[in-house]
Amino acid sequence: MIDLTVKSCGPMTALQDRGRLGYQRFGVSPSGAMDPRALAxxxxxxxxxxxxxxxxxxNLGGTFACEGGPLRLALAGAGAPLKIDGTPVPPLTSALLQEGQVLEVGHPRSGTFAYLAVAGGYAVEPQLGSLSFHLRSRLGGLKGAPLQAENRLPCRPEAQAGAPMQLSVDIPEDTGPIRVMLGPQDDYFTPESIRLFLESEFTISSQADRMGFQLTGPKLDHAKGFNIVSDGIVAGHIQVPGSGQPIVLMRDRQTAGGYPKIATVISADLPRLAQLRPxxxxxxxxxxxxxxxxxxRQLRDWIASLPSKLEPMHFSLTTEHLLSRNLIGGTVDALSSAAHD
Incomplete structure (x- = not known):
């Protein structure tokens, strides 16, 4: 068995996959990766x-070591940089981490969430069919917890064969408004509130986590009060409590809620929203x-096309590549050379 050992990491660094599907009717939150595009x-x-x-x-990175290597791994998401023993790994490439080497994941530069995958996946026992960590229920992750220093993640040695690869693919970078479908309780809001919601700019507040993003902006007034009979919640539902400030419910959301939902973020745009910072x-x-x-469907097809865009890793003599390498093994002067003649 090969182990990836955690040397340091942020407090919410954890295992995430597609999520714990099929259990919401029992009150179990699906959880799962906040940006499935980067995970893919x-x-x-x-x-x-x-x-x-x-x-x-x-938001934060971490450092890791390999025991029993090598490990074939890759990092993607939010522009987070990757280094092995201080040498940068180019974006959208896989790398081999040899035994004893140190892997450093830097802070995300252009978003919040980044993902480190290893060939064959992590050999950790799932809970209810998923490794996804859910903070409030303590399901998934590594023994029901996020990662911390000295944790050892077992990996599958038989999956590590193969040369490093790179992806030549255009990353979807839509910059327009987040698309929503109105409802399911948009009739609980005044026409003016619907107009404000669609025409105003809101701000991601500091109260934003994997459960939900609290937004600040113009107050959205209710037409029929702000309480409804609790009903099911899906990722992207936008609840509006009595404060009139919307909350976008994310992957660690509750399974049912009693506030009216003015709209729902479409699934293709939810990863883009998730990467926005407070x-x-x-x-x-x-x-x-x-x-x-x-x-x-477009996002599904893009994810399905990724394996066909893989190609063997190759290096070109660019300035960036040369600067990432230690090209000098030492220096001598004429006197020291003469002394050894």
């Missing part, structure tokens, strides 16, 4: 199915079901 990228680079569990980093502005645009379904 990291997994494609090491030959895994797109929803295989990886280490999810939240203080970022966000606008919404209402779409019909046909556009939401087309966008979901």
């Amino acid at each position: 990228l990291a997994n494609a680079l090491v030959g895994n199915p797109p929803e295989t569990a990886a280490i999810e980093f939240v 203080g970022a502005g966000v606008r919404f645009r209402a779409v019909e079901r046909e556009e939401a379904v087309a966008a979901a």
Whole structure:
């Protein structure tokens, strides 16, 4: 067995996969990766199915060591940099971590969530069919907990064969408003509130985590009060409590809620919203079901195409590549050379 040993990491660094599906009716939150696009990228680079569990980093990075290596691994998401023994690994490439080497994942630069995948996945026992860690129920992760220093993640040695690969693929980078479908309780809001919701800019507040993103902006007034009979919650539902400030429910959401939901973020845009940091502005645009379904299929097809975009890793003599290498093994002067003649 090969182990990836945690030397240091942030407090919410944890294993996440597609989520714990099929148990919400029993009150179990699905959890799962906040950015499944980045999860799929990291997994494609090491030959895994797109929803295989990886280490999810939240705002912070970490350092790791390999015991019994080598390990074939890859990092993707939020522009987080990767180094092995201080040498940068180019973006969207896999790498081999040899026994004794130190892997360093830097802080995400352009978002919040990054993912570290290893070939074959982590050999950890799932709970209710998933490795996804859920903080409030303490399900999944490594023995029901996030990762911390000295943890050892077992990996499958038989999956480590193969050369490093790179992905030549365009990353979806939509910058327009987040698309939503109105409802299911948009009739609980005044027409003016619907207009404000779709025409105003909101801000991601500091009260944003894997359970939900509290937004700040114009107050959205209710037309029929702010309590409803509790009903089921899906990722992307936008609840509006009595404060009039919307809350976008995310992967660690509760399974049922009693506040009216003005709209629902479409599944294809939820990863983009998840990568926004507190203080970022966000606008919404209402779409019909046909556009939401087309966008979901487009994202599905893009993820499915990733293995066909893999190619063997090659290096070109660019300035960036040369600067990442130690090209000098030492220096001598004429006198020291003469002394050894």
